[in-house]
Amino acid sequence: MPLVDIEFSTNGCDLPSDVRDFLREAYLRVGQFVRKSPIRVSGFAPSGFATVYRSLRAIVEAKLAPGNSFCEWGSGFGVAASLAAMLKFRAHGIEIEKGLVDASKQLADDFGLPVEFVHGSFIPPGRGAHADEACAKNNAECFGLVSDADSAYRKLGLEPHEFDLFFAYPWPGEEQAIENLFAHYAAEGALLLTYNQYHSVRLRRKVGERSGGP
Numbered sequence: 001m002p003l004v005d006i007e008f009s010t011n012g013c014d015l016p017s018d019v020r021d022f023l024r025e026a027y028l029r030v031g032q033f034v035r036k037s038p039i040r041v042s043g044f045a046p047s048g049f050a051t052v053y054r055s056l057r058a059i060v061e062a063k064l065a066p067g068n069s070f071c072e073w074g075s076g077f078g079v080a081a082s083l084a085a086m087l088k089f090r091a092h093g094i095e096i097e098k099g100l101v102d103a104s105k106q107l108a109d110d111f112g113l114p115v116e117f118v119h120g121s122f123i124p125p126g127r128g129a130h131a132d133e134a135c136a137k138n139n140a141e142c143f144g145l146v147s148d149a150d151s152a153y154r155k156l157g158l159e160p161h162e163f164d165l166f167f168a169y170p171w172p173g174e175e176q177a178i179e180n181l182f183a184h185y186a187a188e189g190a191l192l193l194t195y196n197q198y199h200s201v202r203l204r205r206k207v208g209e210r211s212g213g214p
């Protein structure tokens with residue numbers, strides 16, 4: 001199934017005060033976590049949260065998502081999922097590092113945000129091959145791309161094709177693997193928002209073979 005890029009404008013809107021308060025606390029906790037557990041040890045690096053918020057808001061305002069079910073793949077501190085909950089998405093996060101799952105639950109709870117975080121891999125069980133293949137093609141070192149036997153999706157009670165919007169901040173070299181997973185498992189019409197190392201975002205939709213053709 002082909003993916004098509006969707007142009008959208010984030011307009012640099014002002015952040016509402018509840019979002020500013022939430023992000024201030026999130027950055028404080030992320031800073032403390034990173035000092036204790038550097039990026040090279042944890043595999044966690046935060047995305048640009050204000051940019052992510054503005055992107056999610058633009059998606060909502062332009063009614064681009066086919067529904068309101070959201071999943072953050074590799075949710076880290078769970079900030080994108082929490083921001084999605086603030087924008088009324090049914091928000092979920094899947095994170096492989098237990099300490100980060102606990103921290104994201106605490107942060108969302110402290111702000112009364114209804115987000116479901118689970119510990120596990122966003123790669124469905126036995127399906128690491130899609131990811132491995134992409135890494136091999138890119139000649140990349142993809143240390144996070146493991147699937148787990150105890151499926152995170154089973155814990156959530158949702159399958160990948162039931163989400164309308166995914167967000168991921170992949171490590172350099174893992175972008176293709178994330179794209180392959182989305183192309184393979186997401187429903188037609190679903191969206192993939194990615195943040196990248198150059199601090200910009202990209203939005204793609206999965207479309208049917210005919211709509212993606214020339």
Ligand SMILES: C[S@@+](CC[C@H](N)C(=O)[O-])C[C@H]1O[C@@H](n2cnc3c(N)ncnc32)[C@H](O)[C@@H]1O
Pocket residue numbers: 042043044045046047048072073074075076077078079080094095096097100120121122123143144145146147168169170171
């Ligand atoms: C670059 S960080 C981004 C964190 C967060 N999404 C953000 O935007 O701030 C990537 C995160 O993905 C997690 N991760 C990597 N591979 C994973 C996998 N297979 N399943 C679940 N989480 C994974 C890492 O532990 C890390 O927290």
